[in-house]
Amino acid sequence: MTFRRGDRVIYDNVSIEVPKGKITAVMGPSGIGKTTLLRLIGGQLLPDSGDILFDNTSVVSMSRGELYAARRRMSMLFQSGALFTDMTVGDNVAFPLKEHTRLSDDIIDTIVALKLQAVGLRGAVNMMPSELSGGMARRAALARSIALDPDLIMYDEPFAGQDPISMGVLVKLIRELNDALDVTSIVVTHDVTEVLTIADYIYILADKRIIGKGTPDDIRNSDSALVQQFLNGEADGPVPFHYPAPPLKDSLLGEGS
Amino acid sequence: MNLFQHIGRETIGKVAAIGRAGLMLFGALASLPKLKNVYLTVRQIYVVGVQSLLIIVVSGLFIGMVMALQGYTILVDYGAEGSLGPMVALSLLRELGPVVTALLFAGRAGSALTAEIGLMKATEQLSSLEMMAVDPLRRVVAPRFWAGMISMPALAVIFSAVGILGGHLVGVDWLGVDAGSYWSLMQSTVEWEKDVINGVIKSLVFALVVTWIAIFKGYDSIPTSEGISKATTETVVFSSLAVLGLDFVLTALMFGIE
Numbered sequence: 001m002t003f004r005r006g007d008r009v010i011y012d013n014v015s016i017e018v019p020k021g022k023i024t025a026v027m028g029p030s031g032i033g034k035t036t037l038l039r040l041i042g043g044q045l046l047p048d049s050g051d052i053l054f055d056n057t058s059v060v061s062m063s064r065g066e067l068y069a070a071r072r073r074m075s076m077l078f079q080s081g082a083l084f085t086d087m088t089v090g091d092n093v094a095f096p097l098k099e100h101t102r103l104s105d106d107i108i109d110t111i112v113a114l115k116l117q118a119v120g121l122r123g124a125v126n127m128m129p130s131e132l133s134g135g136m137a138r139r140a141a142l143a144r145s146i147a148l149d150p151d152l153i154m155y156d157e158p159f160a161g162q163d164p165i166s167m168g169v170l171v172k173l174i175r176e177l178n179d180a181l182d183v184t185s186i187v188v189t190h191d192v193t194e195v196l197t198i199a200d201y202i203y204i205l206a207d208k209r210i211i212g213k214g215t216p217d218d219i220r221n222s223d224s225a226l227v228q229q230f231l232n233g234e235a236d237g238p239v240p241f242h243y244p245a246p247p248l249k250d251s252l253l254g255e256g257s
Numbered sequence: 258m259n260l261f262q263h264i265g266r267e268t269i270g271k272v273a274a275i276g277r278a279g280l281m282l283f284g285a286l287a288s289l290p291k292l293k294n295v296y297l298t299v300r301q302i303y304v305v306g307v308q309s310l311l312i313i314v315v316s317g318l319f320i321g322m323v324m325a326l327q328g329y330t331i332l333v334d335y336g337a338e339g340s341l342g343p344m345v346a347l348s349l350l351r352e353l354g355p356v357v358t359a360l361l362f363a364g365r366a367g368s369a370l371t372a373e374i375g376l377m378k379a380t381e382q383l384s385s386l387e388m389m390a391v392d393p394l395r396r397v398v399a400p401r402f403w404a405g406m407i408s409m410p411a412l413a414v415i416f417s418a419v420g421i422l423g424g425h426l427v428g429v430d431w432l433g434v435d436a437g438s439y440w441s442l443m444q445s446t447v448e449w450e451k452d453v454i455n456g457v458i459k460s461l462v463f464a465l466v467v468t469w470i471a472i473f474k475g476y477d478s479i480p481t482s483e484g485i486s487k488a489t490t491e492t493v494v495f496s497s498l499a500v501l502g503l504d505f506v507l508t509a510l511m512f513g514i515e
Binding site for chain 1: 380381382384385387388389390391392
C-alpha cells in the first residue's frame with residue numbers, strides 16, 4: 001500500500017498484517033503518519049495504490065453504505081478522546097447505541113453502566129467531559145468505543161500525555177478488553193516500554209517503510225541500528241538529530257567562506 | 258510573472274472552495290430528514306434563533322425609534338408627518354428588516370456556528386462521528402442549516418414588527434403624530450405581496466447565504482486556534498458583504514425595474 005499527501009510520500013509499499021484477536025502495535029517516531037494509517041484503515045483516506053482489507057473485504061473499493069456498515073464493526077479511540085462536549089459521559093457512551101440500535105432506553109442505560117463499569121467510571125456517568133481529567137476522558141472515550149462491541153479497536157496514541165497511574169490503567173484496560181471481548185486491537189504509539197509489555201506483535205515504521213517487525217522479544221533483540229535507536233531513545237543515529245540543513249558554518253559565515 | 262501565478266493560484270483556490278461548499282451542502286441536504294434530526298433541528302433553532310431574539314428585538318426597537326425621529330423632523334417641514342407610518346413600515350419591511358437582521362445574525366449566530374463546527378473538527382469530534390458510522394454532514398451540518406433557514410425570516414419579521422412599534426412609540430406617543438393616520442396610511446400603502454412577501458424572500462436568500470458561509474467556513478477551517486479564528490472572522494466579513502451585495506441585486510429585481 002502506498003499513500004501520498006501532496007507530493008510527500010507517507011508510505012511507500014508498506015504491508016502490515018493484523019492478526020485477529022491479538023494486540024498489534026505500530027510504533028514510530030512522531031510525524032511518521034501513524035494516525036494516517038488508522039484513518040486509512042477506517043476508510044477516511046484512500047491509498048494511492050494497494051489495498052486495505054478488513055475481514056477479507058477491501059475497504060478501498062467499498063461503497064459508502066458498505067463502508068458505514070464496516071465502520072460499525074470497528075471503533076477508534078482518538079488521541080484527544082473526542083468526546084462530544086455537549087453531552088454527559090453517559091450520553092456519550094449511549095450515543096452509538098442510540099444511533100445504530102433500536103434498544104429501549106432501559107437496556108441502553110444498563111449497557112452504558114456496564115461499559116463504564118469496565119473502565120471504572122460508572123460513578124462519572126452524569127459528569128460533563130470538561131469535568132474529567134485527561135486520563136478519565138480517554139477512559140470514557142474507550143467506554144464509548146466499545147459500546148457496540150466492535151471487532152476491531154484502533155488506539156491512537158493512547159498513552160500520550162498521561163501520568164504513570166493513568167498510563168498503567170490504560171495498559172491494563174487495553175489488555176483486558178482485548179482478551180475479554182475477543183477483539184482485535186491496533187495500538188499506534190511511541191511509548192516503547194508500555195507497548196513491549198502488552199503487544200503481541202509489533203511493527204516499527206520509519207522513513208516511509210517498516211524497519212522492524214516481530215514479537216516484543218524479536219524487537220528487543222533486533223540487530224537493526226534504527227530499531228535500537230528507537231528503543232533506547234538515542235538522540236542521534238540513523239534517524240538524525242538535525243533536520244536537513246546546510247552546514248552551520250556556511251549559514252553563519254555566508255557561502256564560500 | 259509571479260503576480261499572474263499568484264492571481265491564478267488564488268482564483269483556482271477560490272473556485273475549488275466554492276466547489277467544496279457546494280458538495281458539502283449537497284451531502285447534507287441530499288437525504289430525507291429523519292425524525293431524530295427534527296429534534297436536532299429544533300434544538301438548533303433554539304440556539305441560533307431564540308437566543309438571537311434579544312439582540313434582534315432591541316435593535317429593531319431602536320432602529321424604528323430613530324427612523325421615526327429622523328423621518329418626523331424631515332416630514333414635518335412639509336406638513337407630511339402623517340406619512341410617518343408608511344415611511345417607517347416600508348423601510349423596515351423592504352430593506353432594514355431583512356438586511357440588518359442578516360448582519361446581526363451573521364455576527365451573533367454565524368460566528369458561533371463557525372467556531373462550534375471548527376472546534377468540533379479540531380477536537381476530532383467530526384472524525385469520531387465518521388468512525389462511528391454517523392455522517393457528520395447529516396448529523397451536524399444539516400440541522401444547523403435548516404435552523405438558520407427557519408430562524409432568520411422569522412427574526413426579520415419580528416425585527417420589522419418591533420421597529421414599527423418603536424416608530425409608533427416615538428412618532429405617535431412622543432412627537433404627537435395622529436395615531437389614526439400612522440396606522441391607516443400604513444395599511445393602505447403597504448402591499449402584502451410587493452412589500453411583506455418580498456421582504457421575506459430577501460430574508461430567505463440571506464439566510465441561505467449566511468448559514469451556508471458560516472457552516473462551510475467552520476467545516477473547511479484549518480483545525481488550529483489560528484485557523485478557527487480566521488474562519489470566524491471570514492464568516493462575519495464574507496456574509497456581511499454577500500448580504501449587502503445581494504440586497505442591491507434583489508432590490509433591483511423586486512422594486513427597481515417596472
